[in-house]
Amino acid sequence: MRCFAVRNRALGLAFCAVIGGVGLAGCGGDELKPPPLFPVSGTVTYQGKPVPGATVVFIPEGKVKAKDPARLRPFGTADEQGNYSIAWSEEHEGAATGKYKVGISAVEAVNDEEGDSQTKPANAIPDKYGNPSTSGLTATVTEDGENVFNFDLK
Numbered sequence: 001m002r003c004f005a006v007r008n009r010a011l012g013l014a015f016c017a018v019i020g021g022v023g024l025a026g027c028g029g030d031e032l033k034p035p036p037l038f039p040v041s042g043t044v045t046y047q048g049k050p051v052p053g054a055t056v057v058f059i060p061e062g063k064v065k066a067k068d069p070a071r072l073r074p075f076g077t078a079d080e081q082g083n084y085s086i087a088w089s090e091e092h093e094g095a096a097t098g099k100y101k102v103g104i105s106a107v108e109a110v111n112d113e114e115g116d117s118q119t120k121p122a123n124a125i126p127d128k129y130g131n132p133s134t135s136g137l138t139a140t141v142t143e144d145g146e147n148v149f150n151f152d153l154k
Helices: 009-024
Strands: 041-046 055-060 075-077 083-085 098-105 107-111 119-123 137-141 151-153
Touching: 098 151
Parallel strands: 041 151
Antiparallel strands: 041 083, 055 075, 055 098, 075 083, 098 137, 107 119
16 A cells, blocks of 8 residues: 655554555464454544545544454545445445544545646645544444544644
8 A cells, every 4th residue: 555645644544554464464374263243334534524535534542452353454445425435344344333533535636737647645634633642532332332433633
């Protein structure tokens, strides 16, 4: 997965590390079996408007052992209306029960002044939401709940 730096370089690197963990989680000789998974969905809005293309990442709270399937970070991408659903991996929809910190980023490509094909990324939402430690966003996935988490960012 290719990461782009955002305006706040440290925040961009932190978010890339989080997203990179998703891609690396499947690497290695032994494939993890998923824990019981439950559907998770919601909507991402910023100032009341949908955020298309927003990446939503759930980070399990607490310490997670290296071989624990919970080390994977469930994630999803919002559609044009800001609706997302979470997947544990490419093959498995949903998330395990538990408490999560949530990070959301919405990086847009921006052409330079001359219309050059190279683009510079810009975050469509405040950078603080990209880091689960500073976003203030949380979710608790339960077996018997609806597990719908709407994030209206300000």
